[in-house]
Amino acid sequence: MRNSAKEQSAEQPAPGWRRRLIHTLLYGRGVDRGAKSRARVGLAILAFVLGYGVIALRLVTLAAAPDAHNVRRVSADAVSTGRPDILDRNGNILATDLKAASLYGEPRKIIDVDEAVELLTAQLPDLDATEMRERLSSGKGFVWLKREISPPQQEAIHRLGIPGIGFLVENKRVYPNGAEVSHLLGHVNIDNQGIAGIERWLDKSGLADLHMAGFATDRLVKPIQLSVDLRVQHALRDELAQAREKYQAIAAAGLISDVNTGEVIAMVSLPDYDPNNPREANEPNRINRLTTGVYEMGSTFKALTLAMALDSGKVSLSSSFDARVPLHYGKFTIHDYHPQNRMLTVPEIFTYSSNIGAARLALSLGVDYHQAFLKKLGQLDRLRTELPESADPIVPKHWGEINTATIAFGHGLSVAPLQAVMAINAMMNGGLLIPPTFFKRTPEEAAAVATRVIKPETSEKMRYLMRLNTEKGTAAKADVAGYYIGGKTGTSEKVVNGRYSTSKLLNTFTAVLPADKPRYLLLIMLDEPKAIPETQGYATSGWNAVPAGAAVISRIAPLLGLQPRFDLPLSDRLILAKGG
Amino acid sequence: MMYWRLLNMSVVAGLVLVAAYAYDIKYQSTLRAERVAKLSEDLRQERDAVASLRAEWARLGNPRRIQALADRHLSLTPVNPSQYSDFGNLPERPPQIVQPTGSDPIEAIVSNPQDADIFTGSIDNWLPKVPNP
Numbered sequence: 238m239r240n241s242a243k244e245q246s247a248e249q250p251a252p253g254w255r256r257r258l259i260h261t262l263l264y265g266r267g268v269d270r271g272a273k274s275r276a277r278v279g280l281a282i283l284a285f286v287l288g289y290g291v292i293a294l295r296l297v298t299l300a301a302a303p304d305a306h307n308v309r310r311v312s313a314d315a316v317s318t319g320r321p322d323i324l325d326r327n328g329n330i331l332a333t334d335l336k337a338a339s340l341y342g343e344p345r346k347i348i349d350v351d352e353a354v355e356l357l358t359a360q361l362p363d364l365d366a367t368e369m370r371e372r373l374s375s376g377k378g379f380v381w382l383k384r385e386i387s388p389p390q391q392e393a394i395h396r397l398g399i400p401g402i403g404f405l406v407e408n409k410r411v412y413p414n415g416a417e418v419s420h421l422l423g424h425v426n427i428d429n430q431g432i433a434g435i436e437r438w439l440d441k442s443g444l445a446d447l448h449m450a451g452f453a454t455d456r457l458v459k460p461i462q463l464s465v466d467l468r469v470q471h472a473l474r475d476e477l478a479q480a481r482e483k484y485q486a487i488a489a490a491g492l493i494s495d496v497n498t499g500e501v502i503a504m505v506s507l508p509d510y511d512p513n514n515p516r517e518a519n520e521p522n523r524i525n526r527l528t529t530g531v532y533e534m535g536s537t538f539k540a541l542t543l544a545m546a547l548d549s550g551k552v553s554l555s556s557s558f559d560a561r562v563p564l565h566y567g568k569f570t571i572h573d574y575h576p577q578n579r580m581l582t583v584p585e586i587f588t589y590s591s592n593i594g595a596a597r598l599a600l601s602l603g604v605d606y607h608q609a610f611l612k613k614l615g616q617l618d619r620l621r622t623e624l625p626e627s628a629d630p631i632v633p634k635h636w637g638e639i640n641t642a643t644i645a646f647g648h649g650l651s652v653a654p655l656q657a658v659m660a661i662n663a664m665m666n667g668g669l670l671i672p673p674t675f676f677k678r679t680p681e682e683a684a685a686v687a688t689r690v691i692k693p694e695t696s697e698k699m700r701y702l703m704r705l706n707t708e709k710g711t712a713a714k715a716d717v718a719g720y721y722i723g724g725k726t727g728t729s730e731k732v733v734n735g736r737y738s739t740s741k742l743l744n745t746f747t748a749v750l751p752a753d754k755p756r757y758l759l760l761i762m763l764d765e766p767k768a769i770p771e772t773q774g775y776a777t778s779g780w781n782a783v784p785a786g787a788a789v790i791s792r793i794a795p796l797l798g799l800q801p802r803f804d805l806p807l808s809d810r811l812i813l814a815k816g817g
Numbered sequence: 818m819m820y821w822r823l824l825n826m827s828v829v830a831g832l833v834l835v836a837a838y839a840y841d842i843k844y845q846s847t848l849r850a851e852r853v854a855k856l857s858e859d860l861r862q863e864r865d866a867v868a869s870l871r872a873e874w875a876r877l878g879n880p881r882r883i884q885a886l887a888d889r890h891l892s893l894t895p896v897n898p899s900q901y902s903d904f905g906n907l908p909e910r911p912p913q914i915v916q917p918t919g920s921d922p923i924e925a926i927v928s929n930p931q932d933a934d935i936f937t938g939s940i941d942n943w944l945p946k947v948p949n950p
Contacts, residue, residue: 330872330874334868335869413872413876413879468880471884800901
């Protein structure tokens, strides 16, 4: 306004057209200033009406709202996150929330700190008196004194009637099964936030946001159901614990997965920990070896090599390969553990577990083909599942012929065992690579995420080889009558100070049951088992991992609803003849 | 004039009535709100109690605990695969011939001496032995 007034006074002597021009430049052509000011007054009226309307509406809603202190009481309750219950596949509780009272103090309201400390330490002897005195004299508005006290303690402290001391009810996570399902479930911290395993996954997939928004304070969230079967998990853990003790192994791990859906039915890695006491979980020996550890899987990898060869079409079951002399590569020599010193057919390479044969098979197809095949099977990339813990496979930086030769029998490439299981599942189930999951999954859902990696006929031949290996190969001790098991052993030497040690072994055993119509795959892993008198001085997989696997199978097969069948024909008739 | 007074009186009376009614409604709603709060508090407590009972049940049903108890108190051994069978493997039930001569044919079937010494395999030690007539 002031501006335009100044302009007007300055333009006083200007002729009419100049004035019009300036008017046009300032206000636009043909603008009626009178109408404009009327519109402005109208706008002001509207703004006032709206403002008072909002105030009136707010008054009405305030009057209609329920009592404010009610709302406060609910939100003051349950400070730490409410979490959904976790159930196993049959609905058994694996993790649940209980309410526990926590003791807090409001230092500004406390009249006599010394008296309060004296009375409280009399009730809770494990409290540190000096620390408590410090906290209560800090002049803060709120301090925690002790989290999660028992109901009788709460009652006793309540009766003391100390001013400025109060309770908040919090959610406390409990795992009724203790260490049984430890690594898979993970655990939570004192504020009930998941920090490992499925618990961490829950937080990452939205629960934390829900809690921030103030919704997840009580039991509102639906329970989640895992693919794990508690009974099978227990049987596996029990047998592994026995095997670990018997063969004095540093560690033992086992995994059972559904071949056709990729669901993990049981996963045990010993030593484990009790999620109710998560402090143990930090010890490095207690990691989950199946997902966080990477290992050279040894002869188990021969299954992949043979499948690759059979699937290429260049090799058939009757092809034979030269295993007469050890294979030399510079200063490396590839030996056989059970040397036959003759030409071996493809099934013989598998049943005698011939390193030379497997190496020659892979070399006959070339380095690039081998690398591409393993890439397709997901063995060269980090496997991501719902569990946050995972590890990158250790892949040779420069992949030459020597690498292909050793990786063909499972040395020189370290993968997470869960990753290897995924690939072997694909070899067994008809050739579909299905990423593993810890949640329930139907075969249809599995088919949606599956990719075909080998032909169904190749998978049939692989099942024949696995079965043949239990009929007359290295896994003969695993043949639990009635379940038609197919299995492959693996004994790999661990690298100690940069060279392979002959005394420190990592033994694996992979079994598919039943071999003709595969449903489950079992992986057993023993880390550095020792030779004991019962095994006649041997420490290879066939003497420890295989009997342990057999014990597991005879316990879990009835739980998994596998019907024992007897008098089945040998594998060459039941599996191979059917495939044509 | 009379009309105005009457009108005023009635309006005042109406006002008192409406105020009383409004007060009553307010009072009732407060009562009910309190009841709702109390019930939802009860509900919450019940739910917490259910949760703690379920947790306790899960702890008691833990397979490891059951196994330890079974090892200590029972002389059972794990089931062998050869002990499983299905209904298809069961033999046909032998035909039973009952003479319809008696006065009560159903009674004759029930007390058929032919069945008296047949026990199912697994429980015969637990059944009281009935001496054959």
